[in-house]
Amino acid sequence: MENTEKEKRPERALLAAVDTGEYDAEASLAELYELVRSAGAEPCGAMTQKRPSPDTATCVGSGMMEEIASYCKNYDIDLLVFDCELSPTQIRNIESISDVRTIDRTMLILDIFASRARSSEGKLQVELAQLKYMLPRLGGKGTSLSRLGGGIGTRGPGETKLETDRRHIRRRISKLKEQLEEVEKRRGQIQRRRQKNGVITVALVGYTNAGKSTLMNALTQAGVLAKDMLFATLDPTARALKLPCGKTVMLIDTVGLVRRLPHHLVEAFHSTLEQAATADIILNVCDASSSEAQVHLDVTRTLLAELGCGGRPIIPVLNKCDLVPSLHDLPMIGNAVRISAKTGRGLDALLESIEENLPVKTTRVELLLPFAQGGLAAKLRKDGTILQEEYTADGLKLTAQVDPVLLHLVQDYVIFPHE
Ligand SMILES: Nc1nc2c(ncn2[C@@H]2O[C@H](COP(=O)(O)OP(=O)(O)OP(=O)(O)O)[C@@H](O)[C@H]2O)c(=O)[nH]1
Numbered sequence: 001m002e003n004t005e006k007e008k009r010p011e012r013a014l015l016a017a018v019d020t021g022e023y024d025a026e027a028s029l030a031e032l033y034e035l036v037r038s039a040g041a042e043p044c045g046a047m048t049q050k051r052p053s054p055d056t057a058t059c060v061g062s063g064m065m066e067e068i069a070s071y072c073k074n075y076d077i078d079l080l081v082f083d084c085e086l087s088p089t090q091i092r093n094i095e096s097i098s099d100v101r102t103i104d105r106t107m108l109i110l111d112i113f114a115s116r117a118r119s120s121e122g123k124l125q126v127e128l129a130q131l132k133y134m135l136p137r138l139g140g141k142g143t144s145l146s147r148l149g150g151g152i153g154t155r156g157p158g159e160t161k162l163e164t165d166r167r168h169i170r171r172r173i174s175k176l177k178e179q180l181e182e183v184e185k186r187r188g189q190i191q192r193r194r195q196k197n198g199v200i201t202v203a204l205v206g207y208t209n210a211g212k213s214t215l216m217n218a219l220t221q222a223g224v225l226a227k228d229m230l231f232a233t234l235d236p237t238a239r240a241l242k243l244p245c246g247k248t249v250m251l252i253d254t255v256g257l258v259r260r261l262p263h264h265l266v267e268a269f270h271s272t273l274e275q276a277a278t279a280d281i282i283l284n285v286c287d288a289s290s291s292e293a294q295v296h297l298d299v300t301r302t303l304l305a306e307l308g309c310g311g312r313p314i315i316p317v318l319n320k321c322d323l324v325p326s327l328h329d330l331p332m333i334g335n336a337v338r339i340s341a342k343t344g345r346g347l348d349a350l351l352e353s354i355e356e357n358l359p360v361k362t363t364r365v366e367l368l369l370p371f372a373q374g375g376l377a378a379k380l381r382k383d384g385t386i387l388q389e390e391y392t393a394d395g396l397k398l399t400a401q402v403d404p405v406l407l408h409l410v411q412d413y414v415i416f417p418h419e
């Protein structure tokens with residue numbers, strides 16, 4: 001067993017991309033390189049072609065395709081990875097010209113996720129995403145399945161089942177959906193219980209490899225897997241974190257993000273990411289030593305907005321500051337907290353910032369404001385949440401959600417709850 005493991009050299013991969021100007025192709029390719037490495041293959045080279053749009057037959061043009069094919073032959077390439085989504089036809093054409101197994105960015109990411117999923121929910125999510133991606137790619141005769149002989153792009157819980165027909169896959173998809181719904185229901189119950197018990201949640205989100213798990217460990221001694229590889233964390237982990245003020249919050253570690261995260265994955269991990277987006281406070285962690293730090297923060301922020309994080313405090317956290325020689329080299333981000341999860345620098349300031357952003361307990365009150373108190377009414381509209389208002393003969397009758405400061409200001413006019 002061990003011998004065969006040793007004999008197995010990493011798959012040699014050639015990366016290919018089409019630069020249509022739609023996104024930063026170079027940065028995306030650099031990331032693909034890391035993804036290939038994370039999947040356990042050896043990236044041996046990359047070829048990019050500038051063209052207005054991908055070729056319908058082979059993605060890159062026919063001349064470039066010939067170049068790729070001869071590169072594969074000369075350099076003993078086992079795997080071609082395209083940085084864009086390929087149609088079943090494109091995959092078939094590229095494979096027949098190059099004689100090398102071909103996958104696209106989505107299949108690669110799905111593969112990494114498949115090899116990392118640990119929890120039953122993570123496994124279900126990955127399998128569902130893989131099957132959904134496969135289904136329209138099966139071709140009428142199911143020919144594209146024949147290439148699933150193993151290797152990157154073929155691993156995962158669904159591996160053996162992929163050999164069966166579409167109907168079977170559809171049946172499996174609906175079964176997975178049912179199981180996931182069950183898991184989600186259970187998680188919803190836990191979340192509601194937390195809410196009911198007034199547990200405040202703080203989520204660590206951000207690009208993969210930013211150091212979220214390392215930070216989690218530094219803050220809570222959680223012993224979460226933290227590694228220099230992409231997508232080290234796939235399953236959300238929650239740990240109690242005691243703040244200096246004495247309050248305890250629930251810290252949640254989450255799956256890392258990548259640029260152009262495939263749609264199927266956003267969908268598959270929606271509930272997991274949603275858990276992060278609905279936390280009371282969100283720490284948007286980035287690797288400050290990366291030249292892409294600002295972009296990473298923005299990508300995360302956009303995704304959070306898509307998931308409906310509306311109104312929640314998001315604290316940008318610049319991690320790995322120990323790797324940045326001078327403060328001038330740090331991205332300029334106003335309220336960002338600068339830390340090093342590794343050395344512990346700045347963690348106090350981070351805890352302080354979490355405390356400052358703790359949700360304030362609000363109370364629902366009914367008020368009767370005399371018309372002379374127009375100033376208070378304006379303040380309530382600005383700082384509180386008005387749920388109902390009605391002009392009566394005695395004054396302005398309001399139902400509002402107020403924080404302790406506001407409550408103090410209006411206490412003379414509260415008609416419900418009675419003291
Ligand atoms: N120098 C330095 N390295 C760090 C710091 N924080 C984390 N790292 C390293 O960065 C790598 C990635 O750390 P993780 O904590 O696994 O990153 P992550 O954000 O959880 O990654 P995913 O789980 O893939 O999303 C590891 O090799 C860590 O040792 C830091 O403050 N300074």
Ligand SMILES: [Mg+2]
Pocket residue numbers: 212213214225226232233253254
């Ligand atoms: Mg992690």
